[in-house]
Amino acid sequence: MKKDKLGAIRLTEQRKVILEELKQLKTHPTADELYFIVKKILPKISIATVYRNLEALSAAGYIIKIKSAGNQKRFDGNMQEHTHIRCIKCNKVRDIEDKIELPEKYKNLKTDFNIIGFNIDLYGICPNCL
């Protein structure tokens, strides 16, 4: 079985197209937005397949799932570490080139949780909504 080094998932035709199309976008689409894009290439694809595979691809580490933008999840094919800014009006997400680092002094915060990582995102208003 030809499995990829990232996670153990098989890259089916549907998954390949979802992944390729997502990687070409800078827009952080929602599942349904990506469904309409992918449907141009695979007209018979089911929306459930898109949802299922966006989940599978993010679990396997191929893509990023952005949960904090409105009530819909958004997806990102750009695996470079980078920061996002989200529009509080329309929930669109834009990349910010700079990778924001957490200052040293916050490396050992007092908590009984086992710290794995952190998330920084900015929020504001996009040019379109201004």
Add this chain to the structure above:
Amino acid sequence: MKKDKLGAIRLTEQRKVILEELKQLKTHPTADELYFIVKKILPKISIATVYRNLEALSAAGYIIKIKSAGNQKRFDGNMQEHTHIRCIKCNKVRDIEDKIELPEKYKNLKTDFNIIGFNIDLYGICPNCL
């Protein structure tokens, strides 16, 4: 970042109880969790009233709405600036006393968005899920 002045909403009995109960908790409850707590004091309250008023109270600046913890929103009556850590297994949210500041060098990020503020939250595994 910026504290809004409290909006003008009428504090009905239901709203007072929701607010008081929420402020006594350190647990960042979901709407339905808070519904069961409030029901002990106001047994006839409707769950829709809890949802509606959590929205109203957060819009008016009385409470904080935490959107990035799983698929349910969580609410926080603690209006002191503070940071959260979220358990990636059970989505519970815990306070971290320290207020994390965005380093100076990130004050001038290159973006065409109108930056309003930023969010930092940590994630990890809570003692219960370990």
Add this chain to the structure above:
DNA sequence: TACTTATTAATAATAACTACTATTAACTTT
């Protein structure tokens, strides 16, 4: 008081997933 507006409880409706099922495709063993 009479009128107007806001809020409520109860319930219906919605949005965004998520699970199920029968079918097909891919891999493994014979």
Add this chain to the structure above:
DNA sequence: AAAGTTAATAGTAGTTATTATTAATAAGTA
């Protein structure tokens, strides 16, 4: 290659968390 086994898919049903509607009630105002 054939048969057996497992994984993935399309289509659709079901679920969950929230949001809208509605008729009744409470609060604010003239």
